[in-house]
Amino acid sequence: MTNTTLDEVDISVRAFEGELRAQLALYGSLADDPESVGRRAARAATAGLAWAADVGPFYDTSGAQAALDGVSKQAVSQRVTAGRLLALRLTPDRSGRERLVYPAWQFAPTVLRNLPRLLAAARYDPDRAVSGWTIAAWLTTADPALAGSTPLELLRADHVEPLLHIAADVAASLGSDERASLRTPLSASA
Numbered sequence: 001m002t003n004t005t006l007d008e009v010d011i012s013v014r015a016f017e018g019e020l021r022a023q024l025a026l027y028g029s030l031a032d033d034p035e036s037v038g039r040r041a042a043r044a045a046t047a048g049l050a051w052a053a054d055v056g057p058f059y060d061t062s063g064a065q066a067a068l069d070g071v072s073k074q075a076v077s078q079r080v081t082a083g084r085l086l087a088l089r090l091t092p093d094r095s096g097r098e099r100l101v102y103p104a105w106q107f108a109p110t111v112l113r114n115l116p117r118l119l120a121a122a123r124y125d126p127d128r129a130v131s132g133w134t135i136a137a138w139l140t141t142a143d144p145a146l147a148g149s150t151p152l153e154l155l156r157a158d159h160v161e162p163l164l165h166i167a168a169d170v171a172a173s174l175g176s177d178e179r180a181s182l183r184t185p186l187s188a189s190a
Contacts, residue, residue, distance in 0.1 A: 058101035
């Protein structure tokens with residue numbers, strides 16, 4: 001284990017067990033295999049770590065401002081709205097405000113030259129939370145259609161033309177999956 005001690009794991013397990021017992025007392029028995037429930041809970045608890053490892057690291061808005069030579073928050077927001085910068089929405093915090101994070105790899109050392117073209121081809125919409133995450137995941141995942149390279153590797157090398165066609169296909173399929181998932185009740189997908 002890297003940054004988590006065994007004591008922290010034990011504390012988390014005890015807290016999970018206590019909360020699970022309380023929830024079961026309120027709502028009844030588990031609808032699934034207990035081991036399966038435990039594994040899913042562990043994956044859910046570490047999902048943020050997995051995303052950070054696979055898609056990150058990330059800058060917050062202040063970090064994005066610094067990476068863009070100290071521009072204002074409004075300038076960062078305008079670049080996102082114009083599709084010149086990729087922002088990813090986090091779930092709302094306790095105040096109800098959504099936070100944005102910005103994959104650090106898009107600043108190399110300035111914003112990747114062809115990123116706006118790629119974001120347009122992928123139909124990036126900063127108002128759709130899923131869209132940014134799906135695009136970021138696609139960009140950082142090895143693609144068999146690209147001889148095992150990641151789209152990000154080709155984007156960094158300015159080989160953007162093959163990516164534009166793939167991005168359009170990815171956007172169409174991801175977009176339809178996102179629309180379908182928005183229509184599917186949570187209980188039906190669980």
